[in-house]
Amino acid sequence: MTHPPTPTGSHRPVGCSRCADQAPLPFDFSMAFQPIVDADERRVFGYEALVRGTDGSGAYSILQQVNEDNRYTFDQTCRIKAVELAAKLQLQGYLSINFLPNAVYQPAACIRATLEAARRVGFPTQRILFEVTEGEQLTDRAHLKNILLEYQRQGFKTAIDDFGAGYSGLGLLAEFQPDIVKLDMELIRGIHQDSTRFTIVEGIVGICRKLNIRLIAEGVEHLDEYAALKALGISLFQGYLFARPSYEALPPVEWPLG
Template sequence: MAFQPIVNLVTGKIWGHEALVRGPAGESAAEVLAQVTDANRYRFDQECRIKAVELAGRLFPDDGSFLSVNFQPNAVYRAETCIRTTLQACRRFDFDPRRLVFEFTENEPIIDVAHLEEIIRVYRGIGFTLAIDDFGAGYAGLNLLAELSPDIVKIDMKLIRGIEAAPRQQAILRAVVGLARELDITLVAEGVETLAELRAIRAFGIPLAQGYLFARPALEALPVVNWPEGEKPAAE
C-alpha cells in the first residue's frame, strides 16, 4: 500500500491518509486492479483492508488522524462477516477502528443499492465513517447522496482541475458545496495540483484537500506534507 495525506485547509493539520493499493514491486493501482476478477474480488478487498490496517498500526502517529481505505461494495457479501476480519486486524495491529474511513467509488456501478445500504447501516453501527470517492465522475452521484447519506464526499479531480478559470466547473462546485452544507456532509477536494486550485477551493469553503501539491503517495510510508509558501494556516 502507498499513503497520501489529506490535509485540513482550516487548521493546517493532517486530517488523515488514504491507503492506495500497489503491487509488491510498486506496481500501479491500475496494474493491480486489472488482475481482480469476480473470483478473487472478495479476497482482494479483504487483503487490502488488512494490509492497510497493519501498516497504519505501525506508521500512524497517535493523533486521531484517519485511515481512509477504498472498498468494493460488489465484493462484500455479508457486511457482518467481512467486517469481522477488519476488526480482528485492528485488534491485532493496535489500530482504533473508529479512525477508519471506508470510501466507495462512483467508478464502480452499484449492482444492488439495497445491499450497499445494509453495508452502510452495519458500518455506521460500528462507528466507521463513510465516504463517496470520485464524486462527479461516475454513476448516479446525486442518487447516492440521497440514498446513502455519506459523511464525506470526495470531489473528483476532473472537477477540480483548472477550477480557477472554469466558470462552468465553478457553478457545479458551488452547487455541490451548497448541497453538502444542507446535508451536513464534509467535502474533500481531490487531485489538487496547483496553487491557483488550492486558493479557489479555499474560496468555496471546502475544508479538506488531497493532491500532488501537498504530497505524492509514498510506498509503505507517510510522506512529508509540503505546503506552498504562505499557504499553511497558523497553528491553533
C-alpha cells in the first residue's frame, strides 16, 4: 500500500472528542482486492483491501488528499468499506486491512466502528488482519505497540507490512511480535539471482520461524522468484504472478507450475 504523508510532530489527543467532530471526507474512494495465497495447500489464504479511486485510479491519487485534518476519518472509512465489500463479495479467508497508526487516538475506542461494521454485515472479526507498514514514520513507537496489542486482545490478526524497507526492521520485532510479517517487494525482487538478498531473506525466515511468525512474500511477479522463496520455506505469497488486484471484486488465482 502507498501511504499518505505522516505528521511531523506528535498530534494525538488524549481523548476521542476529536473523533466525533470529524467532517465528511471531501473525496470518495473504494477498494480493490488482491489474493494472498497459500502455495503449499493451493488455496486462498486471504485478500488485501487496496485503496482505489471510484474512477479506477490508483491509491496515490487518493492518498495525496489525506492530511492531518481528515486522516482519522479516512482511516475509519477504509476499514468500514473493506469490511462491507468483503461481506458483499462473500470473501473467504482473511481480510487484510491497512491502517494508519497516527490516526488511532485510543486503540480500544477507535476500533469500535470496525467491530460495529463487522457485526452489521456478518463478517467474522477473527478473520480480519490489520497491517501496518514497517516504514511508517511513527511519532510514538509505544503507541503502535499498544494498538497492536489491543487488536490482538480483540481477536484480530496483526501484520507488519513492507518489512525490510524501513528503518526500524528487527528493532520493531524485538518490541512486538505480530502474527505475520510481509517481506517488502524490493527485498525479494530478483532474489533468485542475488545471493545477498537471498541470504538476508533466509535470515528473516529463520528469525520468524523461531518467533512463530508467518511470512508473506509480496510483490512476487516472476516464477524464478517464487521458486527461490518457496525453497526457503515460504508458503504465503501475494503478487502479479498469482493475480492482479480487482476493483470491488475477488480475482481468480493463476497457480504457477511447480
